[in-house]
Amino acid sequence: MEDLLNGDPYELDPLEQQVVAFFVDGVRVLGLPRSIGEIYGLLFISQTALSLDDLVRRLHISKGSASQGLRMLKSLGAVREAGDENERRTYYEPAIELKRLAGGFIREQIRPHLESGKTKITRLAETTRDIDDPERRKFLNERVERLETWMRSGGRVLPVLQKLLGQ
Amino acid sequence: MEDLLNGDPYELDPLEQQVVAFFVDGVRVLGLPRSIGEIYGLLFISQTALSLDDLVRRLHISKGSASQGLRMLKSLGAVREAGDENERRTYYEPAIELKRLAGGFIREQIRPHLESGKTKITRLAETTRDIDDPERRKFLNERVERLETWMRSGGRVLPVLQKLLGQ
DNA sequence: AGTATTGTTCAATTTTTATTGAACAAATAG
DNA sequence: CTATTTGTTCAATAAAAATTGAACAATACT
Secondary structure, eight states: OOOOOOOOTTOOOHHHHHHHHHHHHHHHTTTTHHHHHHHHHHHOOHHHEHOOOOOOOOHOOOHHHHHHHHHHHHTSEEEEOOTTSSSSSSSEEEEOOHHHHOOOOOOOIIHHHHHHHHHHHHHHHHHHOOOOOHHHHHHHHHHHHHHHHHHHHHHHHHHHHHHOOOO | OOOOSSOTSSOOOOHHHHHHHHHHHHHHHHTTOOHHHHHHHHHOOOOOOOOOHHHHHHHHHHHHHHHHHHHHHHTTOOOOOOOOOSSSSOOEEEEEOOHHHHHHHEEEEHHHHHHHHHHHHHOOOOOOOOOOHHHHHHHHHHHHHHHHHHHHHHHHHHHHHHHHHHH
């Protein structure tokens, strides 16, 4: 409101835009909304911690988006609240260790699906038992076992992934 | 059209529905459309190869969806055309080796993004060089290096992933 | 006490993405 | 050659997902 004559002083400079765009693309690959990429991107390239209000003003996103975006980023361990405990508002800074980022993503977005997948396969195995035709049942059992193998592989891969990314 | 009195003989039985639902959920995690999961799911649980038309009739999806879905599944190496070269229409069967599935997904969906990411970071590094303030430039260089480290880690992880899933 | 500020929630809206179906091309059958 | 069958393409439509913004709660300031 207090910018007279000249452009909005909160506008992103070209480099900031480039970085934000980079992360917007990045999070889309992970299936996360663009606002997540914008927020993380701006934090990533900022030398100082930013408040929710800073993000709203500089990215031109709504308070709602910023609030929800920050919540998700916190749950992923991708941002943390900056020190200053006695400040009125809270400021955020990015976690930049790949280990932390990958770990959060695996924990929040991948593991739950793996778990629910295992449950569903168990239920599938039960349904398969009720099939009358023995030949059909044999085929189905093979397929269910295949799914179980997939899940086991998935379970084995995640820790390795985390180890490889954490250094 | 030729079903008299009774229900559509093409309707999925409960077990088929369960499997299809499983794959619909599965592909959503990967960021792929539900029709992909439906098609692959039905192929996965079918003892015989199915034609495009079979998929349309049994899943109640349009020819367009089936055609596009099969194209993507072929590009991912997740389905192949069944033998019978002299048949009029082509029949499809699923690839069920995790190695093949993961390999296709990595090749088609992950590697291209990694590559374009590297390119963008190179461009970022160039932009950073033009920054006047030396302190700001130093900070930016650190961040760009961090991104380069991430990409290197990503590049190192993929082959390991493939190896772990292939057995 | 009242008033400002900071942040959350969620129904309404917008934006994005997937799906449909009609038009079309290619290939085979009659 | 004409019909039919098989499959693709893509503009229009429907469905899903993200974003907004107004209402609200909580806390701090005067």
